[in-house]
Amino acid sequence: MNEFIGFTFIIIGALFDLFGCIGLIRLPDLYNRLQAATKCVTLGTCGILLGSLIIFGLTAAGMKAFLCALFILITSPTSAHALARASHIAGVKLWEGSVVDKLKEDTEKK
Amino acid sequence: MRKGILFLLLLIVWILLVWPFSGGAVDYQSIVAGVVVSFFASLVFGELFTESPHKFLGVKRYLWAILYIPIFLWSCLLANLDVAYRVLHPLLPIKPGIVKVKTRLKSKSAITALANSITLTPGTMTVEVLDDGYLYIHWIWVKEADVEKATLIIVRRFENLLERIFE
Amino acid sequence: MIGFLIIVFISCSFMCLYRIARGPTASDRAVAMDILGIIVVGFCVVMSILTRKEFYLTTAIVWALLNFVGILALSKFLEGRGFED
Known part of the structure; x- marks a missing residue:
């Protein structure tokens, strides 16, 4: 029974990983790609780790999976924020269809 | 201590x-x-x-944090379904832009938690954080470019709970 | 089902490699590196379930740590560079 629930979580997580990577291919500019890929891949990998926690139970391996899921949930948005900030400073343009860019207006004002 | x-x-x-x-x-x-x-x-x-x-000694903070976890996970799941819809749609329904919001949180750990929550919830991602409480958010479907209305939509969901946890 | 998981992970990795090869700017390549690192963590976990060996999970934790530190260093490096590749 535990195996069945765990493998269900793992397959859902793998599907979310796949959606994130399709987003990495299809979306037009860097910020959209970063956004789609970070969200989908973070929750997908956390789903896989949660499934392995359910399969292994309360053993050393299960606790390592739990710790790894917590760690990814904290660090992945931080690295996404660092990459977005760095590429905006380096001058990567937004897509042509973008509506507003308040950050560029404010940095040019100063 | x-x-x-x-x-x-x-x-x-x-x-x-x-x-x-x-x-x-x-x-x-x-x-x-x-x-x-x-x-x-x-x-x-x-x-x-x-x-x-x-x-770290206040017991109430941990209770509010336990209440915060299911809300966060639910909006995280909604964000993933939203991204899956936008990616698999053949016309790519996106209207991106960077908007500016203001938060009333002060401490550094609270602002870090707010930025991480914004990054993992539907359609938004933090690009830049200023010292005086302004955040620049990349939004995949811009509904409001104005500061006040964007704050009302993006930040208010988490701010009340995070204020009770971290401030 | 095992074959399905293997196919999903291999196609994810090839999509990231496509973005690393084709990305117009250096920042695009950095984003694809970040995503590829997290996908490798997921692959390690699936391997640990299929083979019932525990050390793959230790590998996953160490890989996640190194990926985070590497991406932070890479983004600090990208801040000082221009738009051209």
Whole structure:
């Protein structure tokens, strides 16, 4: 029974990983790609780790999976924020269809 | 005080990492090694740890944090379904832009938690954080470019709970 | 089902490699590196379930840590560079 629930979580997580990577291919500019890929891949990998926690139970391996899921949930948005900030400073343009860019207006004002 | 709290946190992480309770017997050697390692680590790094250690003692904060976890996970799941819809749609329904919002949170840990929550919830991602409480958000479907209305839509969902947890 | 998981992970990795090869700017390549690192963590976990070996999970934790530190260093490096590749 535990195996069945765990493998269900793992397959859902793998599907979310796949959606994130399709987003990495299809979306037009860097910020959209970063956004789609970070969200989908973070929750997908956390789903896989949660499934392995359910399969292994309360053993050393299960606790390592739990710790790894917590760690990814904290660090992945931080690295996404660092990459977005760095590429905006380096001058990567937004897509042509973008509506507003308040950050560029404010940095040019100063 | 601050060293003691860091010691406890490191010991919890160590015990989760080695997990000495498997097989019915408790492995005391691993626990003693963990106590020695976290004691010396907290002696060395204690000064760098946190600005306000007295906040760790409030019991109410942990209750609000437990309430925060299901709300966060639910909006995370909604964000993933939203991204899957936008990616698999053949016309790519996106209207991106960077908007500016204002938060009333002050402490650094609260702003970090707010930025991370915004990054993992539907359609938004933090690009830049200023010192005076302004955040620049990349939004995949811009509904409002105005500061006040965008704040109302993006930030208010989390701000009340995070204020109770971190401030 | 095992074959399905393997196919999903291999196609994810090839999509990331496509973005690393084709990305117009250096930042695009950094984003694809970040995503590829997290996918490798997921692959390690699936391997640990299929083979019932525990050390793959230790590999996953160490890989996640190194990926985070590497991406932070890479973004600090990208801040000082221009738009051209």
